[in-house]
Amino acid sequence: MSKGLKRDYQIGEEIGRGRFGRVYHCVSAVSGEAFAVKSIDKRALTDPIDRECLEKEVKLTQIAASACPNHVVQVHAVHEDDDVLHIVLDLCQPSDLFDRISLHGPFPEPEAAAVFVPLMEAIAGCHRWGVAHRDVKPDNVLFDSGGRPRLSDFGSAAFFAAGAMTGIVGTPYYVAPEVVAGRDYDEKVDVWSAGVVLYLMLAGFPPFDGDSAVEIFDSVLRANLRFPMRAFRGVSSAAKDLMRRMLCKDVSKRFSAEQVLSKSRFSFCFPPRKSNEGFDGD
Missing domain, CATH: 3.30.200.20 (Phosphorylase Kinase; domain 1)
Known part of the structure; x- marks a missing residue:
């Protein structure tokens, strides 16, 4: 030391x-x-x-x-x-968001919102300063001693202010289709990944799946977003609409982080959340 x-x-x-x-x-x-x-x-x-x-x-x-x-x-x-x-x-709690989803299964919308809104505030704040995280996933969402979500692990992050980013970076289930396709991309890759995180919290399984990385990437490239009734029966139409706008293959039509925040704060059917309220799933 x-x-x-x-x-x-x-x-x-x-x-x-x-x-x-x-x-x-x-x-x-x-x-x-x-x-x-x-x-x-x-x-x-x-x-x-x-x-x-x-x-x-x-x-x-x-x-x-x-x-x-x-x-x-x-x-x-x-x-x-x-x-x-x-x-x-x-100092954060031992369990990350992935652990909590694995342990407890799908979150009710209010509990998902208590994680999702702070996550989007973190992403939007990064984007305002020209930083893209590029590996948004439940494993990188930690919880502090008060149960508040905190985005972590900027090992794959990059500045995007100077222009488009390149390189296949991220984790198969959460990576955006333009990254998989090998095209130049912008900070909206974080919005896609956050949309996958929201879907996973509400459904208990990812929207794009497969038995191998190749199959998962193929599913991501098809971007065939579905909301099976068995998993989404209790999920609001507003929440599903928000995920459609985040998990949009056409980047020009995909919401920015700021648009997601605006939508989730004022149109998303989540009860109001106190500024210091977090999700304590343990």
């Missing part, structure tokens, strides 16, 4: 691990507030692209958190020594 990190934080137990590092519970020596510290072994980053992605992730997470501080996982400090990069982040 770096001297600066050990000076500023009391490092506790390991609470997670990933491909290049581990996550620990830590407590501020000044305030006593609890955080998570992600410690990444730079020696494991043998590929220059991995090193570049790590540097970009920290920078873009900081920008995104500035754009939407209430709904994006915050970077509170960065400490570095010769071998390890330590990133101090918000």
Whole structure:
């Protein structure tokens, strides 16, 4: 551990691990507030692209958190020594949105809204600052200690202000058809992915499926959106209309993040939500 990190934080137990590092519970020596510290072994980053992605992730997470501080996982400090990069982040609950869907099944609309609206606020905030997340999925929606959703993991994010983006980035179930097709694309890929997340929350299964990545990509490219009665009997027509506008293959007709927010706030048939209300599914 770096001297600066050990000076500023009391490092506790390991609470997670990933491909290049581990996550620990830590407590501020000044305030006593609890955080998570992600410690990444730079020696494991043998590929220059991995090193570049790590540097970009920290920078873009900081920008995104500035754009939407209430709904994006915050970077509170960065400490570095010769071998390890330590990133101090918000401490979030162990279960992410994917875990909660897997455990509890489909959400009632009000509970889905309590996750979906903050998610869209995070995405819209990123887009206003010229950042596209490019990997919006339930696994990257975490919950803070108060149960509020927070968008995380900006390792695939990119600036789009300079022009169209390229490259197949994302996760098969959630990636937009223009990405799969290998075309240039814009920030509306995040809207598509968020539409898949909303569908998954309400139905309990994804709108575009398959037994392999190739089959899933084929389904995404067809973009044949259906609302089976068995899963959507209790879902409002307004919610289904919003998903149609988000999961629209024609990018020029697909809603922007701001349009989704406007629609979900004023036309979506969700009860009003207090600003500090989150979904506590445990």
